[in-house]
Amino acid sequence: MTRVIVITSGKGGVGKTTTSASISSGLALRGFKTAVIDFDVGLRNLDLIMGCERRVVYDLVNVINGEANLSQALIKDKHCENLFILPASQTRDKDALTEEGVEKVLKDLSHMGFEYVVCDSPAGIERGAVMALTFADEAIVVSNPEVSSVRDSDRILGILQSKSRRAIEGREPVKEHLLITRYAPKRVEEGEMLSYKDVQELLRVPLIGVIPESDDVLQASNQGTPAIHLKDSDVATAYQDVVARFLDEDRPLRFVSYEKPGILKRLFGGK
Amino acid sequence: MSLLSYFFGSKPKTASVAKERLSLIIAHERTSNRAPDFLPALQKELIEVISKYVNVGLDDIKVQLEKQDNCEILEVNITLPEQPQK
Numbered sequence A: 001m002t003r004v005i006v007i008t009s010g011k012g013g014v015g016k017t018t019t020s021a022s023i024s025s026g027l028a029l030r031g032f033k034t035a036v037i038d039f040d041v042g043l044r045n046l047d048l049i050m051g052c053e054r055r056v057v058y059d060l061v062n063v064i065n066g067e068a069n070l071s072q073a074l075i076k077d078k079h080c081e082n083l084f085i086l087p088a089s090q091t092r093d094k095d096a097l098t099e100e101g102v103e104k105v106l107k108d109l110s111h112m113g114f115e116y117v118v119c120d121s122p123a124g125i126e127r128g129a130v131m132a133l134t135f136a137d138e139a140i141v142v143s144n145p146e147v148s149s150v151r152d153s154d155r156i157l158g159i160l161q162s163k164s165r166r167a168i169e170g171r172e173p174v175k176e177h178l179l180i181t182r183y184a185p186k187r188v189e190e191g192e193m194l195s196y197k198d199v200q201e202l203l204r205v206p207l208i209g210v211i212p213e214s215d216d217v218l219q220a221s222n223q224g225t226p227a228i229h230l231k232d233s234d235v236a237t238a239y240q241d242v243v244a245r246f247l248d249e250d251r252p253l254r255f256v257s258y259e260k261p262g263i264l265k266r267l268f269g270g271k
Numbered sequence B: 001m002s003l004l005s006y007f008f009g010s011k012p013k014t015a016s017v018a019k020e021r022l023s024l025i026i027a028h029e030r031t032s033n034r035a036p037d038f039l040p041a042l043q044k045e046l047i048e049v050i051s052k053y054v055n056v057g058l059d060d061i062k063v064q065l066e067k068q069d070n071c072e073i074l075e076v077n078i079t080l081p082e083q084p085q086k
């Protein structure tokens, strides 16, 4: 059985692609045969984050249009044995993604023995975003502790609950998870940033993890290495925890509280 | 920021303002955006039925679906016109 996971948010720039890359890598590292699909038609980016941009020959729209078959378009990841990437098309034709086309691709992936398919959603609540969530079994809603992001997350939750196949067919609803990214415990402590508890209370979706704000993410994207692979990085550890929780393992939250530096450190500086 | 407020932390807590604003707008948008598709039709038919008996217009009937925890409440508000005294 294939599980389809959509990484979605409504708002752009909150960390969906970063999260898609790390979670799909994390699942593959755990031994699951995993595919990650870039649904951001027109703005292909996942290939860069995964470091496979120079190996893109065919894309999702080519497969849907029958110009290439799935195994020609899937790119084998360079870090993980069981991971394959299906890049987005650069076409500007917004109607290139059809529901039948996407459904067929997902069916074929299932026949090929993929256990997880991670769908990296584009921003917005238009066609591309709806297409990415239509066939989802589970949704990871990515939110930053910031007003517009939280509001947009709530909008996308409404869409999941009305436009997903599961909702339309009246089956068991899409399983929702909340992932808070770009979290700065110090600013939360100082009352400048919504806490993860605030966001969770507002959105009323079970929390799957909190990813700290970190320069490491830029380092990772510079190199085309998903952040979960970084050594000695809080972000990598936080994403590993998310994957563990996704697989029903118990992991306490980390990196959510700020240790106040002592008075000497405050006076004399230091990080 | 003054030195005093640096040490005693008297900055306004904008996070709590954010939370307050979000809880209001989210509650509002949940009721308006998640209204099921049949509400406008229901409203129209209600007007047809009610106007057989009293003189009401489109704006006199408000139909709203509200969600509270686990149950949904369908609220129908009908404003009757003032009856001329016989």
Ligand SMILES: Nc1ncnc2c1ncn2[C@@H]1O[C@H](COP(=O)(O)OP(=O)(O)O)[C@@H](O)[C@H]1O
Binding pocket: A009, A011, A012, A013, A014, A015, A016, A017, A018, A019, A123, A181, A182, A183, A211, A212, A213, A214, A215, A217, A218, A221, A235
């Ligand atoms: N935890 C984080 N800490 C710091 N920067 C981050 C973090 N997560 C994402 N970013 C940065 O935010 C930007 C948007 O991330 P991206 O994953 O492309 O978002 P989206 O796919 O939602 O548009 C990128 O520049 C990325 O490097």
Ligand SMILES: [Mg+2]
Binding pocket: A016, A017, A018, A040, A045, A121, A122
């Ligand atoms: Mg993206």
